[in-house]
Amino acid sequence: MHVNVTVNGAETGADIEARLLLVHYLRNELGLTGTHWGCDTSNCGACTVWLDGVPVKSCTTLAGMADGHEVRTVEGLEGTDLDPVQQGFVEEHGLQCGFCTPGMMMTARALLDRDPDPDEATIREAISGNLCRCTGYENIIRAVRWAATHEAAARAADQEGAGV
Amino acid sequence: MTATEAPIPDVSTSAAGNPLGFGRMLRKEDARFVRGQGHYVDDVNLHGMLHSAILRSSYAHARIVSIDTSAAEAHPKVKAVITGKTLETLNLAWMPTLSGDVVSVLATDKVRFQGQEVAYVVAEDEYAARDALELIEVEYEPLPAVVDARHALDPDAPIIRDDLEGRTDNKIYDWEAGDQAACDEVFANAEVVVAEDMIYPRVHPAPMETCGSVAHMDKVTGKLTIWTTTQAPHAHRTIYALVAGLPEQKIQVISPDIGGGFGNKVGIYPGYVLSIVGSIVTGAPVKWVEDRSENLMSTSFARDYHMHGEIAATREGKILALRVDVLADHGAFNGVAQPTKFPAGFFHIFTGSYDYPAAHCKVTAVYTNKALGGVAYACSFRITEAVYLVERMVTCLADELKMDPAELRMKNLLRPEQFPYTSPTGWEYDSGDYPRALKEAMRIAGYDELRREQAERRAAAAGPDADPAAPLMGIGLSFFTEGVGAGPRKHMDILGLGMADGCELRIHPTGKAQLRLSVQTQGQGHETTFAQIVSHVIGLPPEDIEVIHGDTDNTPFGLGTYGSRSTPVSGAAAAVAAQRIKDKARIIAAAALECSVDDLEWEHGRWFVKGDPSQGKTIAEIAMAAHSSLELPEGVEGHLDASVVYNPPNLTYPFGAYICVVDVDPQTGVVKVRRFIAVDDCGPRINPMIVEGQVHGGLADGVGMALMEVIAFDSDGNNLGGSFMDYLLPTSMECPSWELGETVTPSPHHPIGVKGVGESATVGSPPAVVNAVLDAIQVRQADMPFTPAMTWRALQGRNLRPDLAIE
Numbered sequence: 001m002h003v004n005v006t007v008n009g010a011e012t013g014a015d016i017e018a019r020l021l022l023v024h025y026l027r028n029e030l031g032l033t034g035t036h037w038g039c040d041t042s043n044c045g046a047c048t049v050w051l052d053g054v055p056v057k058s059c060t061t062l063a064g065m066a067d068g069h070e071v072r073t074v075e076g077l078e079g080t081d082l083d084p085v086q087q088g089f090v091e092e093h094g095l096q097c098g099f100c101t102p103g104m105m106m107t108a109r110a111l112l113d114r115d116p117d118p119d120e121a122t123i124r125e126a127i128s129g130n131l132c133r134c135t136g137y138e139n140i141i142r143a144v145r146w147a148a149t150h151e152a153a154a155r156a157a158d159q160e161g162a163g164v
Numbered sequence: 165m166t167a168t169e170a171p172i173p174d175v176s177t178s179a180a181g182n183p184l185g186f187g188r189m190l191r192k193e194d195a196r197f198v199r200g201q202g203h204y205v206d207d208v209n210l211h212g213m214l215h216s217a218i219l220r221s222s223y224a225h226a227r228i229v230s231i232d233t234s235a236a237e238a239h240p241k242v243k244a245v246i247t248g249k250t251l252e253t254l255n256l257a258w259m260p261t262l263s264g265d266v267v268s269v270l271a272t273d274k275v276r277f278q279g280q281e282v283a284y285v286v287a288e289d290e291y292a293a294r295d296a297l298e299l300i301e302v303e304y305e306p307l308p309a310v311v312d313a314r315h316a317l318d319p320d321a322p323i324i325r326d327d328l329e330g331r332t333d334n335k336i337y338d339w340e341a342g343d344q345a346a347c348d349e350v351f352a353n354a355e356v357v358v359a360e361d362m363i364y365p366r367v368h369p370a371p372m373e374t375c376g377s378v379a380h381m382d383k384v385t386g387k388l389t390i391w392t393t394t395q396a397p398h399a400h401r402t403i404y405a406l407v408a409g410l411p412e413q414k415i416q417v418i419s420p421d422i423g424g425g426f427g428n429k430v431g432i433y434p435g436y437v438l439s440i441v442g443s444i445v446t447g448a449p450v451k452w453v454e455d456r457s458e459n460l461m462s463t464s465f466a467r468d469y470h471m472h473g474e475i476a477a478t479r480e481g482k483i484l485a486l487r488v489d490v491l492a493d494h495g496a497f498n499g500v501a502q503p504t505k506f507p508a509g510f511f512h513i514f515t516g517s518y519d520y521p522a523a524h525c526k527v528t529a530v531y532t533n534k535a536l537g538g539v540a541y542a543c544s545f546r547i548t549e550a551v552y553l554v555e556r557m558v559t560c561l562a563d564e565l566k567m568d569p570a571e572l573r574m575k576n577l578l579r580p581e582q583f584p585y586t587s588p589t590g591w592e593y594d595s596g597d598y599p600r601a602l603k604e605a606m607r608i609a610g611y612d613e614l615r616r617e618q619a620e621r622r623a624a625a626a627g628p629d630a631d632p633a634a635p636l637m638g639i640g641l642s643f644f645t646e647g648v649g650a651g652p653r654k655h656m657d658i659l660g661l662g663m664a665d666g667c668e669l670r671i672h673p674t675g676k677a678q679l680r681l682s683v684q685t686q687g688q689g690h691e692t693t694f695a696q697i698v699s700h701v702i703g704l705p706p707e708d709i710e711v712i713h714g715d716t717d718n719t720p721f722g723l724g725t726y727g728s729r730s731t732p733v734s735g736a737a738a739a740v741a742a743q744r745i746k747d748k749a750r751i752i753a754a755a756a757l758e759c760s761v762d763d764l765e766w767e768h769g770r771w772f773v774k775g776d777p778s779q780g781k782t783i784a785e786i787a788m789a790a791h792s793s794l795e796l797p798e799g800v801e802g803h804l805d806a807s808v809v810y811n812p813p814n815l816t817y818p819f820g821a822y823i824c825v826v827d828v829d830p831q832t833g834v835v836k837v838r839r840f841i842a843v844d845d846c847g848p849r850i851n852p853m854i855v856e857g858q859v860h861g862g863l864a865d866g867v868g869m870a871l872m873e874v875i876a877f878d879s880d881g882n883n884l885g886g887s888f889m890d891y892l893l894p895t896s897m898e899c900p901s902w903e904l905g906e907t908v909t910p911s912p913h914h915p916i917g918v919k920g921v922g923e924s925a926t927v928g929s930p931p932a933v934v935n936a937v938l939d940a941i942q943v944r945q946a947d948m949p950f951t952p953a954m955t956w957r958a959l960q961g962r963n964l965r966p967d968l969a970i971e
Contacts, residue, residue, distance in 0.1 A: 017291065024290075033207040034200015036423070038372050039456040043888035046372055074200035086198040090190055093853045096861065097687030098197030099204065099372040099423030124896040131888070133372050133424045134687050136860030137896040 003067040007032065008076030016063055022056075023047045025063035026073060034074040034102045038131075045130030048103030049073045055110045057129075074102035077109065084147040084154075085109050094143030096134035104130045108144045116155075117148055178705030184769065185700030188853045191692045192707075193685075202421040208378045208391045210449040214243055216442050217293035218435060218452070219283040219300050220462065221275035224311070224533040224881020225322065226304035228271060228282070235299035236285060241292035244445045245300070246284040246438065248272035256441065259407045262431060262658055263507070265336075265498035266327075267536060269434040275304070276324055276496035277535045278883050279461030281434040286442040286450055309533040309881035310334060312968065313470060313493035316530035324496055324531045334531040336498050341512035341589045342487075342524035350485040350522040354476035358564045362556055363947045364549045365966045366468040366493070366534070366875045367868075368460050368885070369541040370893060371686070373423020375463055376453030379439040383447055389416045392436055395425040396724025398682055399661060401716045403432055406659075408440065419714040425686035426865075426926075427540030428464050430501040430726050457886045464501075465534070465875060466541035468493040468967070469511075469549045475557040476522075481567050483576045485522035486515060488553055492529040492538070499536035501726070502545045503656040503663065509539055509546030510647055512589040516554035517598050517645045517819060518576040523588040533881045542865060542926035544648055544727050551644040555931035556945070559641070563944050569641050569935070570611060574602060577643065584912070591647060593817045595909045596845070602643060605821035605843040608905050614639050614825060635827035635836070638940025642822045644928035647815040648920035649732025658723060664811040665729075666720030667737035669698060669745055671804040673791040675784020677704055679741075681713040682722020683734040688922060689854045690730065694738050696850050700916065701742035702749070702783050703769020720807065728818075728920030731850070732911075737810035739915040744806040745783075749790075751800055753781040756789045816911045816919035820844040822932040828940040833956030835871055835937055837898065842929070843905035846921035847914070855921055856904055862925020863902050868894040870933035870948045878969035 004013040007030060014029045026032045026049065037059055038046035047059040050072035077083040085108050088094065095101040104127060111118055111126040118126065123144045124137070132140060182189045196202055233245040248270040251257040258266045270281050283300050287293035310316050310324060316334040325331050351357060377392035388410055394400045397417040405412035422429065435452045442450035454463070470491040476484045492508065494500065502509045508527040515523045539545055558576075562569040577598040578585055585593045606612075618637045625634055653662035668680040679698055681690065695709035713719055722734065746766070753771040754761040757779060764771040764780075772780025781789065790796075790804040825839040840863055849855045872892040875885035885891035910917030930948065937950045938958075946958035947966050957964045964970065 019291070027206075028209075031209070032200070033204075034202075036204070036373070037206070038374070039888045041456070041887050041889050044372060044456075044893075078199060082198065089198050090194045093191065093857050095194060095197055095687075096689070096857055097372070097422065097424040098193070098202045101197050101202075102200045105198065120901065128895045128897045131372065131893050131895060133370065133426065133864075133893065134861045135857060136862075136864035136902060137899050138860045138902050139857060141896070141901075 001064055003063055005066045006070040008072055018064055020063045022058040022061040022063045022066050026058065032073050032075050036099055036102060038099070043131065045103045045107065046100050048106045048130060050106060050110065055107050074105060077105060083109065084150050085112065085144070088143035088146035092139050092142040092146050094135065094140045100130060100132045104132065104140060108147065111144065112148055112151065116151060178707060180705060180707045182706045183696065184703055184705060185696060186848060186850050189692055189696060189706060189851055191689050193689065193691045204373055204421050204423055205376045205378060205391050205393050206453050208451070210378065210380060213378065213449040213451055214286050214288060214442070214446055215290040215293050216284060216286045216439060216450050216452045217290065217297055218281050218438065218458070219297045220458065221271065221278055221280040221282050223275055223304050223306055224278045224309040225276060225307040225324065227274050227307060229303040229305050231283060232301040233283065236296040239292065239296045239299060241288040242285060242296045243288065244286040244442060246270065246441060246445065251441070256408065256437065259437060261497055261499035261536070262501040263498045267497040267499055269437050273327060277533050278881055279458065279535060284438045284442065286446055311533060311877050311879055311881050313491050313530055313532050316532050324533060336494055336529035336531060337507050338528050339507050340524065340526045343522065344524045347485050347487050347522040347524040351474065351476045351487065354484055355479045356477045356564060357474060358557065358560050359472070359474040360557065360560050360945045361472050362945060363965065363967060364467045364469040364471065364552050365947065367466050367541055367873045368875055368891060369426035369428035369464065369466060370460065370891065371424030371426055371428050374454045374456060374459040375429060375433055375435065377436045377439045378449055378451045379443040380449035381440065381443040387414045387416065388440060389418065390440065391418045391420060393422055393429045394419045395429045395684055395686060395726050397684055397714060397716050398721045399658065399723055400432060402661060403659065407437065417716045419684045422684065422686040425725070426542045427466065427726055429686065430540070431464055431499060433463055456888060460875070460891050461883045461886045462535050464540040465495065465537035466543055467549060468538060471553050473553050473557045475561050477561055481565050481572050481575050483518050483520045485520060486554060486557060487524045488514060490525065490527040492527055493532050493534065494529050494538050495534040495536040496531055497536040500538040501658065502539045503650055503658060505655060506545065510544065511546040511550050513547055513587065513591050513647050514550035514553050515587050515589060516551065517578060517643045519578050519582065521588055534877060542862060542923040544646055544923045544927055545650065547646055548927045551927050552931050555642045556934065559935045560944055570602070570606060573641060573643055574599060577602065592814055593645060594814055594911050594913060596817065596819055597907060597909050598643065598819060601819060601843050601845055601907045602821040604905050604907055605823050605841050608843065608903055609823040609841045611823065633831055636830050636940040638826045638828065638936040638938070640824045640932045640934065640936025640939055642928050642932035642935065645817055645819045646924050646927055647817055648728035648923065649812050649816045650727050650729055651812060651815055653811045661723060663723050664809050665722030665734045665737055666809045667734060667741050668720050668807045669738070669741040669805065671745060671783065671787040673788050675704065675708065675787045677709040679709055679711050679738060680719045681711060681734050682720050683725040683730040684714045686725065688730060688858065689851070693850045693854055694735065697735055697738045697916065698742045701739055702746050704783055728922040731918055732816045732914060732920045733810055733812050735918060736812065736915050737808045740810060741806040741808040743915065744808065745804055748804060749783055749786040751797060752786050752790050755796055756781055756794055813913050816914055818844065818846040818919040818921055818924050820924055820928050822928050824932040824936040826936040826940055828937060828955060830959065833952035833959060835950050835955055837867055837900045837933065839903060840900050841903045841905070842925060843907060844921065844924055845907040845909050846924065847910045847917050847919040848908055850918060858922050859904060859925045860902050862923065863929050864894050864899050865926040866929025866933055867898055869930045870937070870950060871898065872949050872951060874949045874966050876967050876969060884969060
């Protein structure tokens, strides 16, 4: 079958086997290896990407299901600067081996987009579908809080600048 | 200060704001990881690369009658199908393990555990390779499986290793340590003896990245390049040379970014060897990456110790002796990765952190129809099992004596003046102040207040208005002594390779440095901390020091990263190399300044003339001079390089005091970890941020093992933990917010005083959680993991064995 998928804002397309998983489409067809594969069963979340703005596990999503839709991966996080979530992971040591990090950050970005000021319990619940074997989650939570705090500060500065 | 004066530079910080030496520094490696630009084995994509998959045994124990690969070979995308018979012609059907045994690469005669490698397919893509596995017909003759280690030595037990000539039973070894007669005498006369049976069940390191490799045998040059998930690239290179008869200078092992190791990536797996065979057979690069089930079912498991412990003491609570009888389940092949002279690893450090003269341990290891392994999952060569035993036994003793477990520990902890301390089984602990660490943990926890709260809750539960759903509160302690940094060459080797590690430091003419390491990071942050070590000694900014590792063609030989050995061994090598640079820099500076070396003084990365600080040379200036036409004293070579092989004189002995607080739902058995307090002493902290991260990860491991992680088997030997739906890892919901503290006791023998810390929390935390759960439910002994079912059964006084299927 042929699929057309918008990935990080760019049009992509390929003739694929109908059974091809989205994670393999991204990694093998497009060379976007920032999305990792970790478990096959939707448990670990290393493969988390956005499908039309919602985090999904790309190891249990068929590439065909993304046909005509928009996908965002870790490679699409950085703008002019690092996304505050990315910067937060650096600042708070929210990663060690880095394998779960892309999926973890995609989940965290989605959380902050719907809840810009999440408390610890909210963050814990949001990332509970993403496993990390290195950090014990503590610094991941701090990283998300770092991003929330800095985004709030940036918003406040913008408003001040706009004379609001 | 007047306005015209230049501000005094903060010499403790580099231009980039990094510490010149020890201190919190953001990690260099993060820039690529947060952008998704890490480069893991599965990210390797070579031109013309083929993919592969392994057919695995569905039986735990069965004779192979026949294998028909014809349909698989006829698959249009299949390039090669390889069986044990193919490998026999290459003399590669079997390979040595790290413990003097052999293990089959592909089974030829029998399969001996579920998930064992039976056939191998190379195809154009991964999907086709797995399709072809379905086309292979294997006829098995099932045999009875040995599942329960306690029956492995029964007279009628099936012989698992009939491939070994003369085998008449399933015993691997008997081994002991300590003075049995002296120990028995103490027990015979002791006022109090407590005995308990306990299981440290089989668990799996389960790093987020599974194991894999990409092998490329260049037919023209005869060079094999293998990108592989290994914690020990140099050891792997040598073993490939020995196993496959390949010339070692033509083997390049590249261990790129590794998605967590925890001991899972120390050994050599059949898949790695098969990818090499696949590349030789097809002439193309071949990738092999296992899936999660393969990872959990066939690669390095951990623990699986059945322990009978006995502790002797006076009525006042003075511990007198500890003895333990261990039944060690090693699976179908003895494949533990540990120093040769230590068949039970470092288990005989089980006397722990306490002062008593008599101890004895006996270990009997057996074969069972399970995957091989045993030393993995951040266990510090089985110190995990040792700490679990002693910390459980001390807690059971406190229960028997009706004494507070903190008080009992404080009464028996080694005292600072006893260091260096030689344990009853021969370990020389280098340094420690144990009471200080325990007091600090109790202070942070508010221990007395916690006990008061517990007493109030218990009183309420016993009262007339008791709420049957009120949570049961438990407080658990653990005090651990680790022994890491293997190790002294004369005592420690793996496959004959001494456990010393090399390091090369080059200062380029412009004063920028490259540091080449034999060890390999799997997330520990070596690119940052090793630069800090060099910065600490010679004052170069850490951002100017590039750390190179994970490529055998570009780094010196060494045994790799496991057993928390990177900082104690390679970190020492880096410090010594930097010291040699500093010493040589002094000679060069003296030549450049036309003075005697004795006239020079060192400060902040420069040598200067005593009494005249304006006359001096920075390391960068000296580096340029070292490469220049400057005439050097006789016998002094140009350039500014150093090469070191560090042979550690002893292990380093980090330690810590942990306190866990849990609430148990009496109606469901659900355990909630309310708090966890961890005070670690690993000597001075090179980068406190990274040390804390290491501790956090290990504490989560402890919660995982104590509450949810286990690989059990049914009576046919079926693995019941073969996916993340069955093998449960702790999530953010099970972990509390960790509360850390520290004390600092430098190692007297390490060049910069530091001790390893990577595994401390994994080693130390499980007994704290278990002690807390058992304290909550007021049961002296039951086995982890305390899943709701296990906890509930323990509450009912009907303990379950965790290692077998619930019948």
